[in-house]
Each structure stands twice: as C-alpha cells, then as structure tokens.
Amino acid sequence: MSALQDALQEYLAIRHGLGFELRGLASGLRNFVAFLDRAGVAHITTELALRWATQPAQVRPATWADRLGMVRRFAAWRRGSDPRTEVPPEGLLPHRYRRTAPYLYTDREIEQLLVAAARLPSTKGLRALTYITLFGLLAVSGMRINEAPGLDRADVDLMAGVLTIRRTKFGKSRLVPLHASTTAVLQRYADTRDRTLRALTTRAFFVSERGTRITDCMARYTFAQVSQRIGLRQSTAGRRHGRGPRLHDMRHRFAAQTLVEWYRAGLDAERELPKLATYLGHVHVADTYWYLEAVPELLQLATERLVETQEGRA
Numbered sequence: 001m002s003a004l005q006d007a008l009q010e011y012l013a014i015r016h017g018l019g020f021e022l023r024g025l026a027s028g029l030r031n032f033v034a035f036l037d038r039a040g041v042a043h044i045t046t047e048l049a050l051r052w053a054t055q056p057a058q059v060r061p062a063t064w065a066d067r068l069g070m071v072r073r074f075a076a077w078r079r080g081s082d083p084r085t086e087v088p089p090e091g092l093l094p095h096r097y098r099r100t101a102p103y104l105y106t107d108r109e110i111e112q113l114l115v116a117a118a119r120l121p122s123t124k125g126l127r128a129l130t131y132i133t134l135f136g137l138l139a140v141s142g143m144r145i146n147e148a149p150g151l152d153r154a155d156v157d158l159m160a161g162v163l164t165i166r167r168t169k170f171g172k173s174r175l176v177p178l179h180a181s182t183t184a185v186l187q188r189y190a191d192t193r194d195r196t197l198r199a200l201t202t203r204a205f206f207v208s209e210r211g212t213r214i215t216d217c218m219a220r221y222t223f224a225q226v227s228q229r230i231g232l233r234q235s236t237a238g239r240r241h242g243r244g245p246r247l248h249d250m251r252h253r254f255a256a257q258t259l260v261e262w263y264r265a266g267l268d269a270e271r272e273l274p275k276l277a278t279y280l281g282h283v284h285v286a287d288t289y290w291y292l293e294a295v296p297e298l299l300q301l302a303t304e305r306l307v308e309t310q311e312g313r314a
Contacts, residue, residue, distance in 0.1 A: 044086055053071060102249055113226055113230065124196050130193075
C-alpha cells in the first residue's frame with residue numbers, strides 16, 4: 001500500500017468519526033489515488049486532479065466540479081503532512097448548482113410502476129413483493145432513497161404505525177407516522193418475508209431473496225429497469241439507468257402533492273410548511289419552500305391565495 005493510500009485511509013477514518021457519509025466520497029477518492037498510482041505520482045498535483053475530475057467527458061460540469069471539490073478537500077488536509085501536495089484553487093471548475101426540476105408522477109404512472117415491479121423475475125416469489133412494497137412506501141411517505149432500504153426491523157413499529165429513521169442525510173433521527181393502509185401493506189410484506197426466509201440473520205426490514213439488505217443502489221437500478229419497461233425512462237448507450245424520471249422524484253411527488261392538497265383545502269400552507277419540513281427531514285424550511293418555485297401548479301395556487309388575502313384586506 002502506498003503512502004498516499006495510507007493517508008487516504010486515515011482521512012476517511014477522520015471524516016467517518018465526524019459523522020460524514022463516506023460512500024460516494026470513499027469510492028471517488030480511492031479511484032483518484034489509484035489514478036495517481038497508475039501515473040507513477042506519489043503526491044497530489046493540480047494538473048492530475050483536474051485531469052481526473054474531468055473524466056468522463058460526457059458527464060455534467062456539476063459532476064466535474066464535485067469530483068474536483070472532494071480532491072481539493074483531501075489535498076488541503078494532506079498538505080499538512082506532505083508539503084509537496086498541490087491544492088487545486090477554488091473556482092478552477094466553476095459551476096453554479098441548479099436543482100433538477102422534479103418530475104411529478106401521476107397516480108396512473110405509480111400504478112404502472114408497481115404492476116411492472118410485480119413482474120420482476122423471482123425464484124422465491126419475494127423479489128417482486130420487496131420492490132412493490134419499497135417503491136410504494138417511498139411514494140406515500142416521501143422518504144429519501146437511502147432511508148427506506150436502511151430501515152432495520154426494529155425501526156418499523158407496525159403496532160404503532162411509526163417508522164424510526166436513523167440513517168438520515170444530516171445525522172438526525174426522526175419519526176415518520178404512517179397511514180393505517182400503509183402499515184397493513186408493510187405487515188403483509190413482513191409476514192411473507194419471514195415465511196419465505198425463515199433463517200434471516202440480517203436486521204434489515206427490506207431484504208433480497210438471498211437474505212441480504214436491499215441497498216439504495218439496488219433500488220435505483222431495479223427502478224430504472226422497471227421504468228424503462230413502461231416507457232418512463234429512455235435507454236441510453238453507456239448508461240445502465242438510462243435517462244428520465246428518478247426514484248428520488250417519489251419524494252418530490254409526495255411533497256408537492258401534500259402542498260397542493262393543503263392549498264385546495266384552504267389551509268394556510270405557510271403555517272403548515274414546518275410540519276412538512278419536519279416530516280421530510282429538511283434541516284431548513286427553505287428547502288421545502290423550493291417546491292413553490294419548482295412546481296408550476298403550486299406557484300399558481302400560492303399566487304391565487306396571496307391575491308385572495310390582499311383583496312380580503314382591501
């Protein structure tokens with residue numbers, strides 16, 4: 001193992017100890033260090049960091065900027081023990097982050113997705129049910145993609161109808177109450193899972209037919225397969241997932257639909273927003289406000305409500 005590989009292990013251990021998620025960071029930086037090793041270079045240089053960050057050529061500039069940013073932070077830390085280290089300057093790959101516009105699935109599309117998931121090949125009869133239940137839960141709860149697969153059986157209180165989300169984006173736990181119909185579906189899944197796999201050793205709630213935890217990567221890939229079969233995503237050369245609506249858009253649909261229903265019911269959405277932000281696990285209410293700009297129907301409803309309020313005061 002090279003000195004730079006040793007340094008990376010120490011850096012990742014420190015980041016992990018501080019509570020940072022390491023999945024994308026760890027794999028990216030290991031790839032970068034392997035790139036340097038292949039080039040026969042024992043320390044970080046700006047030239048090689050830039051060359052690595054801008055691969056592959058067909059990805060979005062935002063991805064290049066993210067890749068260079070992770071190298072820059074590692075280099076800044078590494079320079080303390082290796083003065084030869086070059087720290088790429090800020091703004092070398094400038095990019096203004098823009099959130100992807102949400103895709104709002106219709107009820108019909110959700111139904112088609114679940115029907116297609118029911119046709120997934122399954123040797124034990126569990127795979128299809130696992131993904132039907134997982135995709136359905138994401139649609140009705142607004143959970144993040146990694147939160148549902150990250151549920152342990154102990155986190156799913158089917159008696160109380162409450163989920164405990166422990167693996168959150170910002171390291172904070174929260175409780176997610178469920179509708180009785182959702183609880184019933186989860187109970188049916190749990191019963192079938194336990195009958196099918198009687199010797200489970202994993203703590204995971206959602207499992208594969210091998211008895212292992214379903215990962216968010218597995219969920220995304222399976223969702224992409226199902227979406228392509230019903231024409232929601234287009235197959236693209238070199239991209240296994242294709243292009244089109246994402247599994248994460250289930251979360252957007254839930255948030256937007258909740259806000260629309262509040263407006264239509266005559267509720268004060270601005271007063272209700274903190275509830276939705278807490279339910280979704282947003283740290284700042286501003287993250288929830290974003291939907292008012294991102295969803296045209298919501299912006300129109302908000303405008304109409306503002307006009308009504310002003311006319312009422314006149």
